Every structure is written in C-alpha cells, then in structure tokens.
Amino acid sequence: MQFPSPLVPAILVRRYKRFLFDAILDTGEAITGSCPNTGSMLGLTTPGSRIWLSEHDLAGGRKYRHRFEMIEADGTTVGVNTGLPNRLSEEAIRKGMIADLGDYTSILRERKYGRNSRIDLLLKADGRPDAYVEVKNVHFIRKPGLAEFPDTVTERGAKHLQELSDMVQEGHRAVMVYLIQRDDCDRFSICGDLDTAYEAAFRHAQAIGVEAYAVKCLATPEAITPVKAVPFVD
Structure with a gap:
C-alpha cells in the first residue's frame, strides 16, 4: 500500500488521551495531531522517538493536519494506524x-x-x-x-x-x-x-x-x- 505522498518525519513529544499526540517537526515547528490508534500502543509511545506523519487538508471538519502513522522502535519502523x-x-x-x-x-x-x-x-x-x-x-x-x-x-x-x-x-x-x-x-x-x-x-x-x-x-x-x-x- 503506497502512501499518496511520502510521510513527514518528526520527533514524538507525547501521545495522550488515546486520540492525540504532540511532536516537533524537523523544521522546529511544534504540532498537535491525531493518533489513529486507541489501543495501549505498549512500547510505541516513548518521548523522543522518531515518528512519521501523514498530512491532510483541514476541509470537511478535520481538526488536525497531521496524523501519526509510524514510529521507530527496537531498530525498525512500526506502523501504528489501525485503519490500515x-x-x-x-x-x-x-x-x-x-x-x-x-x-x-x-x-x-x-x-x-x-x-x-x-x-x-x-x-x-x-x-x-x-x-x-x-x-x-x-x-x-x-x-x-x-x-x-x-x-x-x-x-x-x-x-x-x-x-x-x-x-x-x-x-x-x-x-x-x-x-x-x-x-x-x-x-x-x-x-x-x-x-x-x-x-x-x-x-x-x-x-x-x-x-x-x-x-x-x-x-x-x-x-x-x-x-x-x-x-x-x-
């Protein structure tokens, strides 16, 4: 499954309230985005981890431009989006x-x-x-x-x-x-x-x-x- 465009790298600050995360983009911009995984994500929420995000238009009532898709953990890249x-x-x-x-x-x-x-x-x-x-x-x-x-x-x-x-x-x-x-x-x-x-x-x-x-x-x-x-x- 190809992504429509390459994912955006960032550093995870925290994942919270199940649906949300804070991160720092490589540009230095601090953002809040949506987390498409309501599970525990055990072992996949360590602050400071390298993560990758998809970007979306804010049309149709979407609140956050960025969505959490992947994280680097244990030396590999792990997909976290439960919609896939x-x-x-x-x-x-x-x-x-x-x-x-x-x-x-x-x-x-x-x-x-x-x-x-x-x-x-x-x-x-x-x-x-x-x-x-x-x-x-x-x-x-x-x-x-x-x-x-x-x-x-x-x-x-x-x-x-x-x-x-x-x-x-x-x-x-x-x-x-x-x-x-x-x-x-x-x-x-x-x-x-x-x-x-x-x-x-x-x-x-x-x-x-x-x-x-x-x-x-x-x-x-x-x-x-x-x-x-x-x-x-x-």
Whole structure:
C-alpha cells in the first residue's frame, strides 16, 4: 500500500488521551495531531522517538493536519494506524500469502454478521463456503523476533472469536488474520499472560475450526507492504 505522498518525519513529544499526540517537526515547528490508534500502543509511545506523519487538508471538519502513522522502535519502523490492517490483509490475500484465500473470486468489506457486528472481510466464490475474515492489528514485541497479540485486555477481541466460532458451526469458513505492521519478527504468539480470557477464547475457536494466520509487513515512509506469513508458536 503506497502512501499518496511520502510521510513527514518528526520527533514524538507525547501521545495522550488515546486520540492525540504532540511532536516537533524537523523544521522546529511544534504540532498537535491525531493518533489513529486507541489501543495501549505498549512500547510505541516513548518521548523522543522518531515518528512519521501523514498530512491532510483541514476541509470537511478535520481538526488536525497531521496524523501519526509510524514510529521507530527496537531498530525498525512500526506502523501504528489501525485503519490500515484490513486493506493490508486484503492485499496479502490477493497476493496469495494467506493459505488458499486468494482463490476466492470476491472480497467484500464491512458486512453485517453475527451478534450485531461487522466482519472485516467476507470472501465468496461459487461452490465454496463463504469465508468470514476478522483482522487484528499487531505491533507488540517483547522478545526479539516474536510478535504478540493482544498487548492489553480485549473483551471485544474475545467476542469476535466467539462470533467466528458461530460461523463455523453454521457451516461457513472463519479466519483470524493477525496483521503485523513491522518486519523484525519471524514468528507470532497469542499473549496469554496479558489477557488469559482472550487466549482461552482463541484456543476454543481453534478447536471449533476457526483458522488463524499471521502476516508481517515492511513499513517505510513511502509504503506499508505485506511481506509473508509467519508461523504461530506457543
């Protein structure tokens, strides 16, 4: 996925109120911008870090010109925008990186299903069961080479796993995709010590027949690109 224009470098001052950040541009200008990630961003909010921002017109009621897109952490560049993983997962599917999902002829976005929810991607093809694909953004690493999810308790995430399990029991195909917005990893794991309930929901969903895959990406100021699937480890 190419950015419309190269991202703007800056130095992070602080990220706060979930939705906001302060930074200093390379020109010396102090700015406040929007943070498109309401999660904990554990390990990705260190003051003084090099970050990259997208720039936007203030038309249509937009309050802040700059949006937080990437940060340098642990010697690599990490994407933080949680609005991108669905698009990146679709790109990975179309490139054949996720099992046989690329063989489906139609990919629909944000379709209602389950318990008053919306599935991120719905795949369809003649003669095949529909594939319900839920996407989770991943950027958390504690051990070198090991990406983990979640980085905090997520009741909503556990609910999504149960809804995917329901789809399997109704005769459909259900898939979890963990989209890792960094490339310094070669394996992936569910982070059970930070959310035991999510780990239990994941194990139950696997037993029911929900498939799970993890894909890492290369993040640069010009683009974020799915690279390849990485294996799960316990």
